[in-house]
Amino acid sequence: MTGHRASHSSFPNDTSQLDAAIDQIFCEIDAVLKDFQESTVSIGAPSVRLHTLLSDGADHHAARRGLDRGWDLSTPLPFGQALNAAINADVQTVADAKAVLAGQQVADSEAANRLAAISDLMNKSRVFELADDDARLTELFLASLSKQSDASATAQFASESGKRVALAGRILIEQSDLVIAIWDQATTANIGGTGHTALAALNAGIPVLLIDPVTPDAWRVVLAPEDLASTTVYSESSDRLSSLHQIVLAAVSVGEKGDSGDHSGLKTLDAEHWRDQSSVLSHAFRRTEMLFGETGVWRRFASVRQTYERPEEIAAGSAKALIVAASAMSPGGSSVDESITQQILPRFAWLDGISAHLSDRHRSGMTLNFILGACAIIGGILYLPLVDPAQKWIFASIELAFLLAILLNTSIGRKLRIHDRWFETRRAAEYLRYSPMLSILGVARPAGEWPHGAKSRWPEWYVKHTNRAVGLPECTVDEAYLKSSLTILRDHYVDPQRNYHRAKSERLSRVHHGLDHLSEWLFIGGVLFVALYLVLAGLSAFSVIDPNWLTRSAKWFTVLAVAMPTLGGALAGIRYFGDFERFAEISDVTSEKLDAIADRLGVILNASDNAITYSHASEIMRAANDVVFAEIQSWQSVFRRKVIAVPA
Secondary structure (H helix, E strand, O other), X not given: OEEOEOOOOOOOOOOHHHHHHHHHHHHHHHHHHHHHHHHOHHHOOOOOEEEOOOOOEXXXXXXXXXXXXXXXXXXXXXXXXXXXXXXXXXXXXXXXXHHHXXXXXXXXXXXXXXXXXXXXXXXXXXXXXXXXXHHHHHHHHHHHHHOOOOHHHHHHHHHHHHHHHHHHHHHHHHOOOOXXXXXXOOOOOOOOOHHHHHHHHHHOOOOEEEEOOOOHHHOEEEOOHHHHHXXXXXXXXXXXXXXXXXXXXXXXXXXXXXXXXXXXXXXXXXXXXXXXXXXXXXXXXXXXXXXXXXXOHXXXXXXXXXXXXXXXXXXXXXXXXXXXHHHOOOOOOOOHHHHHHHHHHHHHHHHHHHHHHHHHHHHHHHHHXXXXXXXXXXXXXXXXHHOOHHHHHHHHHHHHHHHHHHHHHHHHHHHOOHHHHHHHHHHHHHHHHHHHHHHHOOOOOXXXXXXXXXXXXXXXXXXXXXXXXXXXXXXXXXXXXXXXXXXXXXXXXXXXHHHHXXXXXXXXXXXXXXXXXXXXXXXXXXXXXXXXXXXXXXXXXXXXXXXXXXXXXXXXXXXXXXXXXXXXXXXXXXXXXXXXXXXXXXXXXXXXXXXXXXXXXXXXXXXXXXXXXXXHHHHHHHHHHXXXXXXXXXXXXXXXXXXXXXXX
């Protein structure tokens, strides 16, 4: 919710009509959610969280009505609470401003009433205070009051405070599925103003419900910046209600299309079963990576069995250092460590383990298909040197068994949607891997900027709502908090991930070249055996060698001349399917992007005091998040079409 202050020229003295319009809209939202809950009992009851900056005026009216409905109230403050109260109480003297900043009574009774209203709502809200620039802004605020006749002092404070309000407004937009703007639509130019916030929401893909404070009954829904230029109003009230209902449903429902059955949408999660370790039957692909990607002989034959970290163990295991660092950021003043521990990490661990298992099954399934295909061909011709033609049926049976195994393996992989399930769970896991970083700074990806999978949307829906459940941390953001958050970003994501991608790039490059060289040598070996046979045949013709020996050996030459290119082709197929070179390039690009972010972190963390601002820190967080999404998109673009199939 964003809207004009009570002092704005368009804000009505009699707010009864405005309050009625807000009540109508809130009532419709509750009604849609109630119907949705009754029709989808298994998903649970969706709740509503109202985000507002709690500026005097429209924000207060909406906040009270939201609280009356039992909604959660969350407030990203542009300033620390004391400075915010002094500004929003509209004190007129330096003495009253200093009194508010010191937590004392003010002389102005109207300002005192406004302070009481602000305090009452703050006590009922989860407050995220951006206090990192309060010292400078306090000086500008006091200067604007002491020099009210000085237009430059007033303009400077208005400009700087507007930037802070816009910063808090961006948080509000990122955390919301719908922005309600009580706005006269006069201008979008005022930084941090209602129009500016509404336009920013539309640019981020967030729908905006516009309420003109003069004619609140004629509210309308706009979906794009261009709609602001339209003067068209709904001819029927049902039209705008339908638009509102669709927005609310889009926020809470997965909205899957196409697939059906036990593995469609969120049913995928219900159908998955946890395993503590990887299966030996699914190790073919990892073994291939080890054989061709490791440098030491013993490492190539080391165990590839993975033990998956259980969701209930991750907080005391691999994520322990992260949780300790998060809990130390704002002792006693933030619940961010609890949110990460209870909401994000268990879901990440579960999806990571499920995805790793599905990855092994899919990639090993296709690896086995290539190997079985080669075995079928070799097994089919081995009868030549070993048995009489009358006994060929034995080897034909072996060949048939290999071919049937390929068909069965392929059929199972497709029927169980192993490829799609791997894609879906891996997307969700990678999003959640980075989610703790976003949560500690109250940063979120706007609802309109989440990508949609080609076949499924539940991973993005699931992660978005997991992050929504965490919401804004209840804390005061100062320079120490910002420095700690960026240190956590560096130590627990950027450095580990760039090291992982750098090592992965080097390993996959070795796998690619190893498979490439071996398949080439096997093909060359086939050529050499054919050439050798022809040479021996020529020598036999001139009685240089025993013709009988060559006759007895001819069938083995045939087998070897067929087997070696066949094995080479199988390895080439594995190399093509694994696409190790392209994955190495993706990891190489990702590590370079993370190098750039690490350099930015190094500069800002080593800078002088007062150099870190929330604006700067949050932009670095978003930049790292963009790297996450880019890597996921690149990975999907490579493996999207590499479904399990017969090796033909």
